[in-house]
Amino acid sequence: MRELKILGVVILFTLITYWGVEPFAHSQMHAHHEPATFKYEDITPLGKKGNPQRGAEIFANAGCTGCHSVKSQNLPAPMDPVAASASYGVNPPDLSDAGALYDPKYLAAVIKNPAHAMKLDHKFNENRPFPMPNFYGVGGDLDQEVADIVAYLQSIAPKEVEPKEAFVNACGRCHDMKYDNWYVIGPKPKMDTELEEAQFNLKHAEYQENLKKYLGTNPPDLSMYIRSRGHEYIRDFIEDPQKILHGTAMPRVGLTEEATEKVVTYMENVGDRKKEKRESLGPLVLLYFIIFALLAYAWKQKVWRDVH
Amino acid sequence: MAQFEKANSVYEWLDQRLALTKLTKVLMTEYWIPKNINFLWAMGVVLMTMFKILLISGIFLLMYYKPDTKLAFDSVNYTIMQEVWFGWLWRHMHGVAASVVFLVIYIHMFTGIYYGSYKRGREMIWLSGMLLFVTFSAEAFSGYMLPWGQMSYWAAQVITNLFGGIPFIGDELVIWIRGNFYVADATLTRFFMLHVLLLPLVIMGIIGLHFYSLRIPHVNNQEGEEIDFDAEAEKFKAGRKAEAKVIPFWPVFISKDLFVLGVFMIFYFYLVFYHYNFAMDPINFDPANPMKTPPHIYPEWYFLWSYEVLRGFFFDVGPLSAMDIGLMAFGIANVIFFLMPWLDRSPVVAPAHKRGPFFIWFWVLLVDMIVLTIWGKLPPTGINAWIGFFASITFLGLLLVALPMITKQEAKRAGGAA
Incomplete structure (x- = not known):
């Protein structure tokens, strides 16, 4: 009994120390923020029902494809990534999956006023306009036209988007993911010669340089972010970067909750690749030591019987 | 001169040359420990096991780690954690053991203080133990630098800077320790050397000293009672085991230790698999960046x-x-x-x-x-x-x-x- 009492005291003081340096200290070091809801409540819904056929026409006439590719509709990108980054700062996204990845309310808002929807008003203004111009309509009711474009994007979007696809579209034009061979200009192909390698690296450096001019800094490689930030933080950050890192150059990208989870899943697949292995091996090792402890206890009882 | 006769077995052959029987007695079956002890007396064996885990996992990590500021982070987080077969397990075991070993050291120290096991002839046990604490601290600090994450870098920056406070030689000392004017590649490489060679050698030497220092004054007991070990050992050897106040290290003492160790290992591996962030701070999964000071710099717990x-x-x-x-x-x-x-x-x-x-x-x-x-x-x-x-x-x-x-x-x- 005395031993259990001592054990209780040891455990108690260990837990107090643990609580103090981990949950308590971290709650004091990091400002509290509200968890992500993905409701995008600051955006007023258009209240119109879009027509995808009309949307397709407007999309073709409004000049969207002058910058954006829609590969699923055989509309290629007008420029390669490096040239696009030289013109716009960052390579504009392909819109094939946009209807599936982004919140429809957000898509409408971003078409009407991109900088505002992205919460980048502190960086862009009349003197320094956002690379994508606001959409002022093609002559009819503006809100109806926007609703039509959104309906069109939703109509061409695939039902299912792979986690990697979600990351590449929403994050991968600013962030490298080198542990999965993803770079802002695309995956690094198998290189046969040093020249090819140098050419790829040069393109990557040029793109990074343009990105730096555009954002003021180079966004970090995200390979290990699942370990350094964790699931919850990344989720909350994606929903509204300004809420957590006030003044950051990172835009709000307007992913739906489902698409955000896909991005985090991808980051987990890359940065914590052995998670499944860890979780399946854990119980076996614990079981081994439980059996070890039981056998050791039986042996101890046998040996100590004589000495008591 | 010793007599060497024809041996009838391999054991006998070895025994003639290495005195195995006598050695086993001295180290195991006739190494006497007081009977009146509790599980806190098992911390030595737990520490020894933790040190072995650190040593063995460290050897595996050493095969893939690259002590270069350009390569270190990726060699740990990509090569070891993702490419190498069970590399992630060795790293988690190493990182968690490095943290947990200090919990056990502190329990061990406070046990010594509580029962007064540092005086009346036991001063050398205490001093060699304190030397181990200091060398383990240096080992932990140098090891923490190796993944070259944000906290590796900034902790190195802050701690090496402390030596600047030493009068007269401070500034020169800091440069001498870092091998550069700031924490850089030379710093990483020399702390790597300290971590994998010099400090482990010193630690193993001091562990030997620590064990040896127990031989003369013997292990303390729960009541601080002075025991005549020779007389009590005679009782035990005569078969009056219940009456004797001592027990042999093998198998009586170790049988209890192994049980305590088993329970401890359940706790340890629970941490390795499910609760490792306290020992492997998330912030150190950001690569070192001398241009970006983290908002909070703090050492390990x-x-x-x-x-x-x-x-x-x-x-x-x-x-x-x-x-x-x-x-x-x-x-x-x-x-x-x-x-x-x-x-x-x-x-x-x-x-x-x-x-x-x-x-x-x-x-x-x-x-x-x-x-x-x-x-x-x-x-x-x-x-x-x-x-x-x-x-x-x-x-x-x-x-x-x-x-x-x-x-x-x-x-x-x-x-x-x-």
């Missing part, structure tokens, strides 16, 4: 109490700057426990609960060190700075003033009673 003593003195006193006072206090905090056998002026060896005021002193010290540990991590602003200050003063007062006073009184009472 086991250094927090002495770090808080360093930070605790946050205002200048007369001609002394806050920094200098803090450094002096920090210096004292790091060596003060070495002096434990002499700060305790009483000859009484007994568990703290039989020593009156010392009992209270013990718990106040423990609580104060936990307060220092927790506040060592909190931002040192507002009320936190004052709590840190008072806890630091209390710490120094407890060891430098209260302990000698209390134990002197105790010595008087013991002398009067005798």
